[in-house]
Amino acid sequence: MVGLNLPQAAPAAGYPALFRRFIANSLDFALAEVQNRALLSDAERKEALRSLAYGLEEASTRRQTVALLLALAPHQLRAGWGEEWSHFLERGLSIAVEPDHRAEIAYHLGELAQYQGHAAQAEDHFAASVAEFAQAGRIRQQARSLNRLAYALRLQQRQPEARRLAADALALLDSGDPEWAYSHFVLGVIAFDQGDAQAAADCLSTALAGWELNGSDEHRADGLVNLAPALRRLGRFDEAIAALKEAGQHFARRRNPRREGLVCLNLGNIYLSQERWAEALARFQPAEQLFRQVGDDLHAAINFNNMGVACRRLGRLEEAERAFLLAIAGFEEMDQPVHHINALDGLGNTYRDCGRMELAVETYQRALARAEEAADPAPLQPLAAEVRTHLAGLLHFTP
DSSP states (O other), X not given: OOOOOOOSSOSSTTHHHHHHHHHHHHHHHHHHHXXXXXXXXXXXXXXXXXXXXXXXXXXGGHHHHHHHHHHHHHHHHHHOOHHHHHHHHHHHHHHOOSHHHHHHHHHHHHHHHHXXXXXXXXXXHHHHHHHHHHHHTOHHHHHHHHHHHHHHHHHTTOHHHHHHHHHHHHHTOOTTSXXXXXXXXXXXXXXXXXXXXXXXXXXXXXXXXXXXXXXXXXXXXXXXXXXXXXXXXXXXXXXXXXXXXXXXXXXXXXXOHHXXXXXXXXXXXXXXXXXXXXXXXXXXXXXXXXXXXXTOHHHHHHHHHHHHHHHHHTTOHHHHHHHHHHHHHHHTTSSOHHHHHHHHHHHHHHHHHTTOHHHHHHHHHHHHHXXXXXXXXXXXXXXXXXXXXXXXXXXXXXX
């Protein structure tokens, strides 16, 4: 958090009261600016952050400070700023009194933890948000946090719990609400995880239709990005590419680098599915920069893994090794065992391809150890079986 060296003693009579009025006026001005702009420039955002930093140090402006924090949160999430922003949120949570304010701050902390790859931490924040919104009687917001909690559980391969929570959120919502669509999005990605591409496409199409009823281009673009992986798995590549390109144009106009990165990542995945390795790599490379810009560590690590796959298939083994090592370093800081094991397996395959057999064996064994040490090893067994097949092929290899 930005540190402040506030005066220890008043240099002249009335100065403390004058300074408090200055802080209050600065907060009011910044709040009006943030609320009246759909997008903030970097300069405007930084000016608002300076006002917020002063407000967090002044007890008399607590309510204005929390209001500015919450108004600024969506802009910060779009722009990134990771750890520094989390300090602002945590400080805001410590001074917030109203349950709905505490719930909203916890919600934003959950989003930030999720982008940093800490699904269990996101779960804690979203669960706190659900409880606070329930206490405040904010039903729609409670459903929104239930949906995000469901998604955090999905990231931990806890699909039955995630499905139940998404259903709980649906029971609180009308079909015209964007969160109703988000519940179907969660159900769709769960179906995708479980290998049912048609059910995933059906749920994600329902989500897209719900968002389109909302009349929001932003929601439609999100829906198109979410639907594309299911279309890819069904072999409907042209539809998936068209959906992503439309969404990408919208996000570029809206200066939303995180979602631009997701478009690039998903386009690259389509080209991987078609064995168009060079075209895939050409999409992953700009995604690397976009995810770094906003501090989306989870998708940055996933993108590095996929870069490794493309480089390995192109025979660019040194680049593949580098990409897989970057992915693994990212996943080691996260509770994402599926992605971690997958990246270790990819690195093992790379060492095998370049004849470094001892390193390949060691890396496959690391992948299997990661599967065994997981809190719930059962969902990881299909992936572990694939690693064992690769390892057995090496152990039976005769040069």
